[in-house]
Amino acid sequence: xxxxxxxxxxxxxxxELRRGVVVLAALSQLDEPQYGYSLVSQLGxxxxxxxxxxxxxxxxxxxxxxxxxxxxxxxxxxPRKYYKLSSMGREVYERLCEEWAQLVDSxxxxxxxxxxxxxxxx
Amino acid sequence: xxxxxxxxxxxxxxxELRRGVVVLAALSQLDEPQYGYSLVSQLGxxxxxxxxxxxxxxxxxxxxxxxxxxxxxxxxxxPRKYYKLSSMGREVYERLCEEWAQLVDSxxxxxxxxxxxxxxxx
DNA sequence: TGACAATAGTGTGCGGCACACATTATAATG
DNA sequence: CATTATAATGTGTGCCGCACACTATTGTCA
Numbered sequence: 493x494x495x496x497x498x499x500x501x502x503x504x505x506x507x508e509l510r511r512g513v514v515v516l517a518a519l520s521q522l523d524e525p526q527y528g529y530s531l532v533s534q535l536g537x538x539x540x541x542x543x544x545x546x547x548x549x550x551x552x553x554x555x556x557x558x559x560x561x562x563x564x565x566x567x568x569x570x571p572r573k574y575y576k577l578s579s580m581g582r583e584v585y586e587r588l589c590e591e592w593a594q595l596v597d598s599x600x601x602x603x604x605x606x607x608x609x610x611x612x613x614x
Numbered sequence: 615x616x617x618x619x620x621x622x623x624x625x626x627x628x629x630e631l632r633r634g635v636v637v638l639a640a641l642s643q644l645d646e647p648q649y650g651y652s653l654v655s656q657l658g659x660x661x662x663x664x665x666x667x668x669x670x671x672x673x674x675x676x677x678x679x680x681x682x683x684x685x686x687x688x689x690x691x692x693p694r695k696y697y698k699l700s701s702m703g704r705e706v707y708e709r710l711c712e713e714w715a716q717l718v719d720s721x722x723x724x725x726x727x728x729x730x731x732x733x734x735x736x
Numbered sequence: 737t738g739a740c741a742a743t744a745g746t747g748t749g750c751g752g753c754a755c756a757c758a759t760t761a762t763a764a765t766g
Numbered sequence: 767c768a769t770t771a772t773a774a775t776g777t778g779t780g781c782c783g784c785a786c787a788c789t790a791t792t793g794t795c796a
Contacts, residue, residue: 512630598661
C-alpha cells in the first residue's frame with residue numbers, strides 16, 4: 493500500500509512549499525497592529541491555517557530581527573501583545589513581495605509546456 | 615549600520631521562500647531523464663540556481679521515496695546517473711502543482727489591497 | 737604529464753516549522 | 767462561590783531539509 497505513503501509524501505512536500513511563505517503571509521497582515529491570537533484565526537479564515545505555536549515564535553524572531561514592533565495593550569479585558577511592521581519591516585516586506593513575484597514567475601516558467609499531454613484542459 | 619543586516623535578512627527570507635520550491639522545480643524537469651550535473655546548470659540558466667550539494671541528496675531522497683527512478687549510463691565518456699520521474703512521481707508532481715497553484719492563489723489573496731499606498735505603480 | 741572540468745557523493749551545521757505542553761486570567765455557568 | 771471553558775501567550779523538543787564545504791574519480795586538453 494504505497495498509496496498511504498504517497499499521501500504523506502505529498503503532505504510533507506506541500507508543507508515544505510508553504511514553509512517560507514508563512515513569513516510573507518504574516519507580514520502582509522501586519523500593516524495594522526494585530527496580536528497573535530487574532531492573526532492565527534484571520535489567516536486561518538483566509539485559507540492559510542497556521543499553528544499558534546508556529547506564529548508566536550515567528551513573531552518574536554521577526555521582532556528580534558527588527559521587522560516588527562510590539563506593544564502590550566493592557567486596557568482590554570485580557571492583555572494582548574500587538575505587533576506591527578516597523579519601517580524596516582515594511583521595506584523588507586516589499587522586497588519580499590518582489591522576490592515572491594519573481595519566484596512565482598520562474599516557477600511558472602519551469603512548469604510551462606508540461607501540461608496538456610495527459611491533462612486535458614479545455 | 616542595520617542596512618547590512620537588512621540585506622542578509624532579506625536574503626535569508628528569500629532563500630526560505632525558495633526552499634520548498636526546489637523539489638517542484640526539480641520534478642518539473644524530470645519528465646525526460648537527466649543527470650544531476652546537467653540539471654544544476656539547466657535550472658541555473660532558467661533563473662533557479664541550485665547547489666550541486668543540494669541537488670544530489672535531493673535526488674537520492676526522492677528516489678528513496680519512490681518519486682524518481684535512476685539508471686547509470688556508462689556508454690558516454692563519463693558515467694552519468696540519469697534520473698527521471700516514476701509513475702508515482704508523476705502523480706505526486708501533478709498534485710504538487712495543484713498545491714502550488716493553490717498557494718499562489720492564497721498568497722495573492724493575502725497581498726491584495728496592500729499596494730498602491732506608497733507604491734506608485736502606473 | 738599536469739591541470740582543469742565534468743560528475744557524483746557526503747556529512748555537518750544551522751535554522752525553521754509543527755506539535756504538544758505549560759501558563760495566566762477572564763468570562764460563563766451551575 | 768466554585769468550576770470549567772476559552773482567550774491569549776509562551777516554550778522546548780524533534781524532525782527534516784537545505785546550504786556549504788569538502789572529497790573522490792575520471793576524462794580532456796594543453
